[in-house]
Amino acid sequence: MTTTTDQLRARAADTLWLRLAALGFPLLLPLLMIAPALWNGYPLLQWDTGGYLARWYEGYLVPSRSTVFGLYLHYGESFGFWINLAVQSLATLWLLQLTLRVLSMMQTFRFVAISGLLILSTALPWLASMLLTDIFAGLSILSLFLLVVGGPRTSTLEKISLFVFTAFAAATHSATLGVLLGLCVAGWMMRPFLRARLPFAGLVQASLTIVVGGLMLVSANHVLSGKWAWTPGGYGVAFGRMMQDGIVARFLNDRCPRENFKLCPYRNQLPATADEFLWGNSMFNTLGRFEGMNDEMGTIVVQSLADYPAWQAGAALKAMGQQLLHVATGEGTNGWIPHTRGIIERYIPSQIVPMRAGRQQNWGVDFEYVNWLHVPVALASMLALVGLLAHALARRRLDDLTLLAATVTLALLGNAFICAVISGPHDRYGARMVWVATFVVLMALARRFGDDAKAR
Template identity: 85%
Template sequence: MSITTDQLRARAAGSFWLRLAAVALPPVLPLLLIAPASWNGYPLLQWDTGGYLARWYEGYLVPSRSTVFGLYLHYGENLGFWNNLAVQSLATLWLLQLTLRVLGLMQTFRFVAISLLLILSTALPWLASMLLTDIFAGLSVLSLFLLIVGGERTSLLEKISLFVFTAFAAATHSATLGVLLGLCAAGWMARPLLGRHLPIAGLAQASLTIIAGGVMLVSANHALSGQWAWTPGGYGVAFGRMMQDGIVARYLNDHCPRERYKLCPYRNELPATADEFLWGKSMFNTLGRFEGMNDEMGYIVVHSFADYPAWQAGAALRAMGQQLLHVATGEGASVWIPHTYGIIERYIPAQVAPMRAARQQNWGLDFDYVNWLHVPVALVSMLGLLALLGHALANRRLDDLTLLAAGVTLALLGNAFICGVISGPHDRYGARMVWVATFVVLIALTRRFDDDESANEVSAAA
């Protein structure tokens, strides 16, 4: 079967536009990735941002607020945090192209096309545009994978960069560290079955990033607070989730007649949600917040597991399942966030004017329309991961893309377990990770398209 002149001309024209796009678009991608912040007129803020910003100035540890990430934000203050967004944007694009290269699929046009699709259809640009740890949660899954399987396909400088990046990401949030730790543990357990597909050297490097991240966090905590300590707050967050599930009220009703707890007088007045209890105007404030309540909350958390094991297991599974479905973009960014505003006004007065002038602070953000696209794409992408793994299993195909799909699937499950069970289901926790599933599905689709094109060319030549 011969190729006609018209077909040759069409291919030449198409090739010209592909080459033009490949040359023109890559320099623009970093700007497109932080387009939400540019449109906003200021980096996007979230409720938790203020807690991280304050770490440099307040000199003490607070629950769930990494001093490592606080230092990272502090060094961006003089430039309005735009240098932080530049780091986030460039790191994202670096890891996307490096993943494609290690998989043997890197072509400039493919990289540009996948990047644009992620920018248009996922939470990725909103995460890259925000002063929050969330962007590093998904990126660290890619960097850990590249450390494990990269081998001779990455240079020494790239290995060092991946190691430092992964350790830093692990130090920015306990949930991110937990997911990475779980992936390393799964890798070591699967090593006897998968052999050379999971090199021992790669697994060792990946595992050392967890240790390095822990050392980084404890050292930063000591530098800022004088304490050799882990970031506090685990019991308080878990307590809030159990209170939301009704477990705390049941425990207090069962024990208050014979045991004295600070919460006993309030056992019939507990808020309906963990957020109301921990961050609203509740009895938690009256009783001294984390400093006054941490011991009691920790005691109730531990002993409620012993008292109600079946209830706890059922609540954990429900929370995990719900978390997998909570994937909407923008949670916490389109509401009034007085704590963060107050921290900026108190400690960074030079940033008050541009911050107040931004669209976000003038109720200009509405994620409803965005999520009409983002939520279906996220859910379909998770199904696509399962389909990809099922197809690989049916065909007994084990390659690096299959390993990446399996790793991302485990990361999504681990993230849902850690965040859903400890903190309770939130869209923010799902959105920060699920875009990686979309990335993997897009890679698989482009590879399938290439295979089909090659088959057609062979058929046409014949």
């Protein structure tokens, strides 16, 4: 009788611990999602963060720095930007669980397990811990997908939230807007063949987010600068990529004998990389940077496309392929961020002490060991994603998970094309998107080996 009582007490204790764990782990996830920032002692910063922060204070437009994202950061200043990280963490977990729920895969343990694996093995928590647009690039793929396929499986409030989130994400970066626009175009092209899977109303809502995102960006630009204009800088980054590929040097050598470009005297001194030209101590500074060079760079970009089409196409495909392999976490997130530090010290003096105390500012953040795991996981996830699609096509099976896998594959290809062709391959551009592939693969594994498989 005593043994039976002890056994019942032990089982009750085990049940209590399981319930506490089931409750506790989901509550811990928002903190785990921004664990890198908590460990750092301050939100992580990047080379580009200062350019966004400065938009509120400087009141003019600069290349590739969204005023919408600048406003978003500005409203978090009084909270040491921790409110921004809270938004990013909660938005990430919301979209993960909503995706699982819409695909009829939502279970507390599964949600916690998949979220935990993403936190441990991908760039996701580092993106959520950073004051940069990158976290919204991957999340917007999920939110756009859910707008299209969610239908009766999401409430009116959820649809409105998804719409606003997707439009905001589109307004934070031109590359994100470009990827989302490409997905919408692909959706409309495939709708005649996949009517049941791509509802008309869902595609309309998704497409309208691009329009609203664009209006949001132009309106914010007007509020801060007085100009109804798009964020400038497209020619500058494209020019840098072409210079890096040797196209600009060839163009100048061909044209300078008969045409007078500002760069002609420097055509044999061009830096080896776009970053050195645009952001280093190069002749770009001597010639007036974007204000002094934008028209000339635009002319060279347009005319070189016409002069060397085969070279441009080959360079673009090569850069796209390289971009797909550039997936390491942490590019630009180290102690050398003089512009961002300068902006904070000039405009937000209340943040100087906590910012300087962060591990990052003291060169205490090193991604070498992190990427021993992140890079293989990212590359394996992309391969597994292709395998998942091939398996589904072979079986002629198109469910929502396969459609999500196809969406993410197109997004990765579109992101690689836009970023590599315009800016050149960078690890940062790959890392901000590839974690979504890992998420889809984990969902497929959960369905294959979990309760879903047993039920079939």
